[in-house]
Amino acid sequence: MKNTIIKLEDIKKIFSTEEVDTYALAGVDLEIFEGDYVSISGPSGCGKSTLLSILGLLDEPTSGSYTLNGKCVSKINKSESATIRSDEIGFIFQQFNLIDELSVEDNISLPLRYSDKNYSELEIEERIHRCLKKVGMEHRRKHKPNQLSGGQQQRIAIARALVADPSILLVDEPTGNLDSKNGDIIMEMLSTLNASGTTICMVTHDPRYADMAHKQYYLLDGKIAQTTKEFKEAV
């Protein structure tokens, strides 16, 4: 039996103004197991990004329960969430989000440097090397992000997401800023990573890439309506 990495129970996120309460998430239940490759898709404004923010501990739910690796994280403080993010979650963003002034290797090292585990410089060096090799970018380790193409930047972002050996990769529209050729390369890379045991949860609106995941969920009006397979069958 596979271990549960993420378990969401009745997660709600409400944005309140003086006049109206808007339900970005209206009671989401979701379970992701070790080694899963999950995609979440849905129309604009359905709550995909909000869900990913809550999964990544970038935001807190208004209510509901969130368990990550068996620990309840729905009401932790910001410092604790930072520690969990650096050690247990890998992020891959649509805009790559590499820091311009840092070199490729320094960008990759960030999660290790923010971790409370006090990695030695030797270990950091070794992990950077390993991750760069995984994404085929060893020869670019001294470059600055603006010296790389979009596809190369996203590969560096993947390396950064992997460097702390996280329990799960949270991937937000990884091909949104890439041409189809580079998009395909990145998606191929994610499949390979999953095949080697990495758990992935990806948000995408591209059905072609959503299909590459083993489990596909469809989000509508802040709720997981059905799996994409069920949705397709219904259509």
Place this chain on the structure above:
Amino acid sequence: MNFYIRTAWQSLKLRPLFALGVVTTLSITFSILLVMFNLHHVLLVKALPYSNQDSLHAAISRVYEEDKLKLHDWASYPAIEHVVKNMDKGKVAVVNYHEELATDLNGFPMLRVADTVTNYFSMLGAQFAIGKGFPLDLELNAKEPIAVISYRAWREYFAGDTNILERKVTINDVSYSIVGVTSESFVEPALFQVGAQTDIWLPWEYNTWEEGVREGWASLTDQIKMFVQTEPGQTPQQMQHQLNTLIGDKFKQETQGSPHIKNGSYSFEIKPLKDYLVGDSVGSLWFFIAGSIALAIIAIINVSNLLLARATEQQRNLAIKATLGASKKKIFNGLFIENTILTGVSGGVAVIIAYILTNEVRHLMQGMLPRLQELSLSWPTILFAITLIFSIGLLFTLMVANSLKYNKLIFSLKSSGKGSGLQVSSRVRQVLIASQLCLAAPILVATTNLAQESLEEVMKESGFEVENRYYVNLNTVMNSYPSEERVPLINEIKERLLQLPQVVRVSNSYFVPMMSNRWQSTLRLDDDGSTVDTYTNMIDEQYLPLMGIDLLQGNNFTREEILTYQSSSVIINETLARKIAPNGDVVGKYISWTPGNEFKQYLVIGVVEDIQVPNTPNASRIYLSRFNNFRFMIETKSGTELSREEFLDVVQEVSSSFYIYDYRSIESAYDSLTLNNKFIAGLSLLMCLLTIVLASMGIYGVLSYDVNLRRYELGVRMALGASPKHIANMIFGENIKLFVFGAFISVAIIFAMEYVLRTHFSLDLYVSPLMTALSYVITLATILVASSVAMKSITSRWPVHALK
């Protein structure tokens, strides 16, 4: 064009806090800059209001002893008369300044009197509202009782009487016929005291100098001033040579064997009248001009930062305009109009504030700065303000336009705005912060030190009491009576004053302590025959206890010594005692002192503690017994007063011919000596405060803008696991590095400033380590607080907000 002005105005109206911030910052600093520019222009650039000002020069007396300069700008009465008599009459004017009571005017007002020669008015091209100046044939020593009064005196003391030429004014029992009233626009050269305005001009011969001064070539006074007019083609050097040829040998001959001066010589230094009037009193003006320029630069940096922040905000709108076909020129024009509206409103407000401040400066700095009578907001200052408005507006526009990059504007519409919009490079931001530090730190160091120096002078322990003490000087006419007649009158006044319930002590002495630097004389020490210059006072037995000056050794004068007027005793101060004997043990020793031409031996009977007169160095002092002129010091009981009227009643019971020449509380007289220090301290602290506020606003603005621009980057870092502590360490670390960098440069600037002031302006900038450290602590604290506040807005929220 109307469209652009309207839209720029509407755009600014939507951002009232931004507009208010810019206008407040610029208008305050611009107004200070304008006041300083105006002061600089009026004092240093503007020509004197005399048509022949280029040919007018001050002839400054210089007296040497053994080839060493003894006194500068102190004149010998007979030497001056000798020169005037032997020079071309129309080319030299001499003036003696003093104050006298006008005994036939209501309230016996004290008038500022200038005794002068007939060509004084013609050399200055004076115009007259009524009548004329002295007749051209009035000889130097002619006694013709005529007077010219100033326009101000005419209005104030004669109620603008149009029949003024039929009226007379009585001074020292002489009734003078008024022959003229100077025009309202006439500005006299304030040769004696900065800002002092003469009320009445009398013929030279009516000066009140006694015979000893009139004939004593070695008796010197700073009240007599002379100015000359060079002829066309004559250089100032030639004029100087002419004067020195006249006086050189004559002075040596006349002072040969004088006990007051050994191997004395006399010469004149010719200096343009304008330079002489300005004198050294503008030293602090240069400091404040430099300070105001630095403040203006800080303000411009602050506003630049606000404008860059606004440019970021405006980028999308500008991109839409560019997409719709607005050319680069039109985008530029729009920005220029908006910036010119901001600087124009600031400039307008600044001119109004500067106008108000200029009027205040004219009143507040009276007596501290020269030529204040001519001070008003001048046309060059208004032109400067207009130039400033357009230049700064253009500068701001160029800066914003440069950061916007027209070619990239259109593409910016495509960007999501997540860290890819307009950003000012981190180097620019670092330069902005470092320059704030480089400018603010030296101003803070200089102003705090200046304030400290001035306050130390104000707080200095004087060594004498001033509270509940009064000083009265009766009219000088009675002083010319024989001593035998004066002493009984003085004693009677003292007795009657002591009968008043509030009076504790009365002393009949020459000078109150803070005025006791007026009489300098020479002592000969009997041990080795060397001479010492010393300040001299004549006191009675009540003076020391009344003024609270402690006797350190020996005794005070006795009542008998004073009454019999037969004393060969002297009391000296501690500084002189240590000059005579290093251990200060001098009671019983003899010193020789000369009141006239011969030295006479005096026995030292006591040593008193030193007194400190504000803004003057410590000096040797001697106190001789018995002064028999009509000057009194009175001590009253705590919480009581002695009014001028009460005093007048007492003295008029003794003789109805007494008038009060001068009456003041010693406390207020003492306070007036430190008024300048208090003003400079206040101004320095105000500038210090303004610098802190402006620099803090600027540093906060730049840092918060910087942090805000990095919001997305910080969000990414937080997403990757950076805790608030990590972010704080990173931001603090970066800014502290910046502080250290800026501090190093500013320290270099402070040392350079100190070097330049010392070597080129002979001004000592004492850099107090404590104040300097305090300045940097304040700056560092500002940086840390600004970083912390700006950062808090990001780290106190979940990372998702920064990533939006």
